[in-house]
Amino acid sequence: MAPITPGLSATPAVADWRDFVALTKPRVLTLVVFTGLCGLLAAPVGVHPVIGFTAILCIALAAGAAGALNQWYEADLDQLMKRTQRRPLPAGRMERDSALHFGVGLGGFSVVLMGLATNWVAAAILLVSILFYVLIYTVWLKRRTPQNIVIGGAAGAFPPMIGWAAATGDVALLPFLLFSLIFLWTPPHFWALALFVKTDYANAGVPMLPVVAGERATRHQIGLYTLPMIACAVAPWPLGLTGAIYGVTALVTSALFAVLAAIVTFRSSDAAMKPEKQLFKYSILYLFVLFGALVADRWVLA
The missing domain is CATH 1.10.357.140 (UbiA prenyltransferase)
Known part of the structure; x- marks a missing residue:
């Protein structure tokens, strides 16, 4: 308790x-x-x-x-x-x-x-x-x-x-890839937030990565997790599980995610934390757009 x-x-x-x-x-x-x-x-x-x-x-x-x-x-x-x-x-x-x-x-x-x-x-x-x-x-x-x-x-x-x-009534490859996408999306999404609220976590004694390992290690981890996340996001298209609507959307939105993540990964810290906030906000939009494209792809092809 x-x-x-x-x-x-x-x-x-x-x-x-x-x-x-x-x-x-x-x-x-x-x-x-x-x-x-x-x-x-x-x-x-x-x-x-x-x-x-x-x-x-x-x-x-x-x-x-x-x-x-x-x-x-x-x-x-x-x-x-x-x-x-x-x-x-x-x-x-x-x-x-x-x-x-x-x-x-x-x-x-x-x-x-x-x-x-x-x-x-x-x-x-x-x-x-x-x-x-x-x-x-x-x-x-x-x-x-x-x-x-x-x-x-x-x-x-x-x-x-x-x-x-x-x-x-069952689970197939596509929902498993969607599960993997969100699973791999969560660390860069949440660590971007944790970078600019790390003082809160430190005061509460919560061992979030920026508190325990520092900002530099956290930034590198954001970059590392972004790569397999993008692979999971794009994978349904070449595997034939979705069509071009989803595939093109995944490529474009993931490319922008990669750019923002790279900026956060390789930059030095500053008090404003503007790129981190941009990545955090965009990461939410990213999932909304990707999943919306998934549904559009399914219904257009149907």
Whole structure:
């Protein structure tokens, strides 16, 4: 169980619906839901709109549950970092047990609903994604190793695989490549962020790579992970799994990603951290555009 932080309010105010929404990490939820939807739409079978909507709802609920349980466990860390101090728990607007019960209930409901509405293969992967994020990343890795985001990044890579499985009942090469793409995208994306908020992590005692190994090593790792990430992004086209719409989009957007990553990799640090912020922001757009092109490619060719 997460340590109870003395600084957290002993008599928190009654939480309202906005605090429960904040527990789900809505900004993260957007990308999770989008990649899951694209995985479902890229599948080679048709899905009834109601079943498809239910599957995506389950992915959203599961991601929200994982976010809530993450905040429940990390309430002490969130209180020490400027960018997270206003969350419901460190701000004293909610009791920790409320976040725990909300996360467990939401997660359990999402898995059962997914199994009943689609199939139990998708439900099983959904359950694994929740447990991986909460137990492997949040509880085991984050406070112990600078490789936390590398291994833990797998949790955020499951949605397209879940969407595909919800439609087909199985997992094929294309969703596996999409999983690998997000898995390899996570380190350069997150380390770009960590470079300009490393003071927060240092103050909280979280062993993120820039804190433990320094900026130079982190920049080199961003460059190293970008190369296999691009290979996974482009691979579906030459393998015949997608058409030219996706392939050309992957080449163009990945080339720009490589340029930004190279600038971050080979530059010296400065207080502004402008290239790092540009890479972080572009990395989010990169996934949105890639997965959007995947769906466009599938439906145009169909």
